[in-house]
Structure formats: C-alpha cells, structure tokens
Amino acid sequence: MTATATGTGARRPLTWLAERWSLLGHVRGLPGVVRLLLVTQLVFNIGFYLVVPFLAVHLSENLAMAGWAIGIVLGVRTFSQQGMFVVGGALADRFGVRPTVLAGCALRVFGFVVLAGASAFSTVLLGTVLIGFAAALFSPAVESALASYGSELQERGTITRTELFGLFAVFGEIGSVTGPLIGAALLSVDFALTCAVAAVVFTVILFAHARWLPGSSGGAGRPLLQGWARILRNRTFLVFAAAYSAYLLSYNQLYLALPVELGRVGAESALGWMFALASLIVVLGQLPLASWARARLGAARALPIGFGLLSLSFASVAAWAWASTPESLAVAPAVGFVVLLTFGQMLAVPLAQDLVPRLAGEDNLGSYYGFLASAGGVAVLLGSGLAGGLLDLAAAPGPAAPVPWLVLAALPAAGGLTLLALSRRLIR
Template sequence: MRTWYRTTIGGLPRLYWYLWTGMLINRVGGFVALVLSLYLTSARHLAIPVAGLVVGLYGIGGIAGVLLGGVLADRWGRRPTLLLAHFGAVAVLAGLIVARPIPAIAVLAALLGMMHAMPGPAFVAAIVDVTPADDRSRAFNLQFWAFNLGMAVASVLAGALAEVSFTLLFAVDAAGTLLTALLILGKVHETRPAHRATATSAGGLHTALTDRAYMLFVGLSLLLAVLSTQTSTILPLAITADGLRPSAYGSVVAYAALLIVVGQLFVPRLIGRWRKGTALAVANVLLGLGFAAVSLADGILGYLAAATVWTAGSMIAAPPNAAVIAELSPEALRGRYQSVFYLTFPAAGFIAPAAGGVSLQYLGAWHWIVCGALGLIAAAGHLLIQPARERRVAAQLAAAEEFAVPVGG
C-alpha cells in the first residue's frame, strides 16, 4: 500500500502542498500570456490585426492543450503529463526569445498556449487523487487562493519587466516554469490510482460529454464563467463609457484581487455546512447581483461596490465547484472530466466579448440586468439539479464501498 502522500501538513497531504507550491510558482511566473499582444506590437512591430491573430492562436492552442492534458493525465499519468507540459513550456519560451520570423512566432504561440493549458486537468486530478473527500473543499479553496495571489503578483511583475526587457520577461517566465518542473520531478510521485492504471476500456472524452448529470453541471458552470469573464471583456468598456480613466478599471480589478487574497481563506468556514448546490446557487445570485449593480454605477465608488458583491460570489463558488467535479468524475477518467470542465473558460472567453459587445451596444445599461438574470437562472439550475446529483454521488459511494469489501470479509 502506498503511503508516501499520507503524511499531512496543516491537515492536508504533504503531496498536496508540493502541487500547491508548483501551481503558485507557475502562476507567479506565468506572465508572458498577459503581455503577449504588447510584445508582438512593440517589440516585433506587428500590426494589431496580425498580433491579434497570433494571440488567438495561443487561445486555440489552449483549447487543444486542455483536452490533451486530460487524456494524457488518465493514460500516461498525472506526473508525466505535468513534466511534459512544464519542460515543453520552457523549450517553447526559449524558442520565443530567439524567434524572428512571424510564422515561427505564431507556431510557438500556439504551442505555448497548449503547454500552458495542459497542466490544469492533471494538477486537479492529482489533488483529487491524494486529498480525502471531506478535505477537498478546503484544498480547492486554497488552490483558488494561490491562483489569484499568483495572478496578482504576475500582473505586477509583467508590467515591470516589460518596461525593462521582453527578453528578461521571457527568461524569468521560463525560469519559474523550470523551477516548477524540477519541483514536480523531485517531489511529486504518480498519483493515478494503481488499480485503474490499466483501465483502457473505462471510456474516453465521449463518456464525459454524454454524462447527462455532469454536462448539466458544466452548462451551469459555463453561465458562471460567462458572468465572471465580464470583468476582463465588457467591464472596461462600461467604465470608459462613463468617462472614467483606464486606471479606474485597473483599480477595480486590483481591488477584486485583493478581496480574494484577503477573504478566500475564510470561505470554507462560512460555507462548511452548506450543501454544494446551495453554495453554488448563492454564489451565482451574488455574481448576478454584482454585475446587475453595474447598471447603477457611474463613478469609481459604484464600481467598487459592485465588485465587492460579484467577488464574494466568485469566492463562494470556487470550493464547491471543484468538489462537485471531483464527485462526478469516475476515478479512471478524472483527467478527461476535468478537461471537459476546463473548456468552459475558453468558451466563455469567446461568448462574453462576442455576445456582450452586441448586448452592450444595443441594450446599454440593460446589458448588466441581463447578466443579473443569467446569475439567477444559473442559481435556480443548481438548486434543481442538486437532488439528482446527490443521489448519483451517494450511489457511486455505495458501489465503491461494496467493491472495496474483500470477498468473504
């Protein structure tokens, strides 16, 4: 029996903290994507449409990386997938430092998007593997906190390094990625359950895509993602339309990030006794109300007040969201189920600006009321599917316990 991840620190397995540290380092150093368009236009002197196309290739690579990462995490294992993605990203970043032809930069941008997206399903599947079910909510809450802390630090570093040297920026990003790879190589063992390691007939991506209970949850999660993506797509347009300076938008985003860093650690105690569907319903209501409040905002204080509400919703949603995915994912297909869920982010990244831009143009402030309605619809959906999902999870646990009982035991 393997016991290498049984030692706990702060009530969570030691291996979880290695994974957590790797994600934090990687996120702090992962700032190339934040300034890729700036690099292409200022350092490589590409026209804005061409730079936009290259950045779009990064996004397409990300979609492929999510799916590939989920499949490889189940077939090869979590550790090989993480090592391939991180060492591969180091190589691609090194290539971007020296690449000059536009076609080469475009190919490398797509590969970087793939390598950056691949670790997500493997990281989360590994956390599920090693963390007891009762501790997963806290584990995912800490993961969400680390992600946002890393993003906040990365944003500051990206701006500072871009003003000094893009070559230095790429080199520091590669160094952080390499450090994560070495941490995984030295400290992270394979976590894929041994008795499932050879389960080649357990299903594939189609299993997740045809899982009605899971896809209903993913659909509702897509609504949440579309709402959350308003902050990076449509909100800047609304703020500037009110005559505020771009720095006002930066202040709102920084304030929201600060709220998460300060408040996220208290969320598990707040929602610890709530049913997961109930917590997700409350989260979507707060997200909806927060964005609906933007319709009333015409100054920085109004936007900060609205950000307080929608950020509270984001914080409450993170732990139960991840825990539900873990509950519904078959053990042998955890990576694939995670990859299907991760597709909601690039999908929201397309839907939010495409539909939101049209909505804002023709509906004006009513666009934010529509966002509020979407939050209420998602909340109602979570409450409606909660009983059936809980029955399924209970049945899966009962079946697992029956399977675990030795014959004649």
C-alpha cells in the same frame, strides 16, 4: 461573569476569523505532494503572468506587428490552452499525472525560449501555441491529482476537499498578482529577459515535480477515449458543465464589460485598482468564506447562491447604467460589480470543483476537469462576441444602457437555477 462573557462575545468575530485563517496553518500538516501541488499553482501563475499580459505590448511596440496579427496570436494562444484542456485531461488519464505534468512544464519552457528569440509572425505563433498547450497538459492533471488527494484527506478529517480547492484558489491568486508585478519590472529591461525568467521558473517546477511528484498520482493506463465516452453518456455532468460555463463567461467580463463601465463614467485609469481589489478579496476572503459557507449554508445552497451573486453583480450595474452617475459616486457601480462578482466566484468555484469528482464517480478525473474547462472556454468564445456587441449600448448613459448588463445577469441566473436543482439531488 457578565463582564467575562461580554468580553468573550466581543472577541468572537476576531477569533472566528483567526480560526478560519488557521487553514493556512493546515498547509504545514498536509502531505508534501499536496503542498507541492499548491505551490505549483502559485508558481504556474507567476510564470504565466510574467509574460502573457505584456505579449500584445511587445508585439505592437517591439515587433511592430499589425493589429490583425496580434489578434490572431492572442486568439490562437487562448484556443491552444482553453480549447485543448479536454485533450490534456484525457492524456492525464491515459499516461498518468506525473508524465503529463512534466511534459507540460517542459513544453512551456520550450515555448518561452522560442518566444524570447521570436521576431517573425510564424515563430511568435509557435511559441504562443506551445505556451498555451502546455497549460492544457498540466492544469487538468494537477486538478485531478488535487481532487484525489483531497478525497483522502477529507476521509481522514484533515481538510475538506472544498477547503483544499479554496487553498488552491488562494495560491493561484497570489501568483496571478505577483507575476505581472515582476513582469512589468522586467519588461522595462527587455522582453527576452522576461521570457527567460519565466522559462527558469518552469524549469524549477519541472525538476521539483520530477523529484517529488509520485508516479502513481492520478490513475494511468486508461484508454485514451474512455473518459470522453463516459462524459458523453453522463447527461447530468453535461448539464452541470453547461450551467457552470456561465461562471467563466461572467468572470471574463472583468476584462470586457468592466472597462466599458469605467469608460462610461470617465474612470478608465481605475481599471488596475479594480483588478487589485478582486485579487485582494480572494487572498483575504477565500478561506474564511469557504469555511463559513460550509458551516452556515451547506454546499447545496452555497453553490447556487454563488451564481446568484454573479447575476446580482451585473444587475447592480444595470441599476446605474441608464443615468449619469454623480461624480462622487463615479466608481461605485464598478466597485459593487467587482465585489459581488468576486464573492460569487469564491462561493461557487471550490464547491463546483469538489462536485466534479462526484459526478465523475471519482474516475477519469483528468478528462472531466479538462472537459469542464474547455466548455467554459467555448462559452467565453461565443458569449464574449455577443456581449461585446451589446456592450456598445452601455458606453454612455441612456435607456438602452442597462440592456447588456441585464442580458449578462440572466446567464449566471439560469446557470444558478440549474445548479440548484442538481446540487439538491447530488449534495448531501
């Protein structure tokens, strides 16, 4: 009996992990429309990352555009997507999820076609605006539909809404890893071919949604401004959105602050590996972590702890930044930063996405998800300018080098404390 018990105990970690990963098996038991939404996130990211990461290279090397022109194109693309989420969400509430998603897919197909043949600055700008606004149309619509279906599935005991958003994150991460790999291979042939393949990908998704996405998914017929009016009166949600925006600003530092740290230690070539590490952690760890957090921490604690990890990721680099790092440990601060930041994201984001419908009263979900995304976009726009200036201090070891990292650590710490107060009151 003792041997058997010991053997069982030894198997428990592997058994537990296998059980958590069996959530992937739940995909088969989910309704077809929910599976469609999950696959949609994967394919959306494949199509997007086929092209956008290589856009600046194309504009510079193939079209010989000046740096200022490339900056405008990339900035307008970001604004037409992130800044317009709030509009796309309101349109989803007004006209329904299905027509909004179909319009977004069609618009993105057209945008890629325009971009494929664009050679002038104005045409490139048009194509990128169409691509960006397309995401603003379908992303809040898809998230609101997933939240609605997740509520039904949670009531049936099939899967919790938090776990469903965890699956959503995994599918999206697989797409964001796969897209650049395919895009890099196609770019060696021709950028127009890359755009054409992306257009085909979104055409397939367009027809899949036209065939299988129910017309009733997500409520429709609400006045266009109703959601915005409700949001402006919902002070609790406004505080939540402000606090949560610290997450998107923090996560954006993978692209802004991480290269600075790698440059400090002369390991710029490791940047690609750091992105791969972050993706691998999400793909392998999101589902078991979400299940563990729900069982052991509870949602009210897991959300602020996630933001605490975001804060700790920056603080950990600050501890190294003031002095020269031994060569054998050169990338250790960067690895610690990526790991802590990614685990913080995996803890916080699915829980926050589950909390949005509760704050919205399960109504006008498109507007609420759209507003949340746009609030994060504003935080990135304003915060990245401040961070970019401060990060000059972190380019080389010295007494001032920890300062930008400590400032960046303070933002998610403040957001986490705010969410701690909110979650204690809202999550039971």
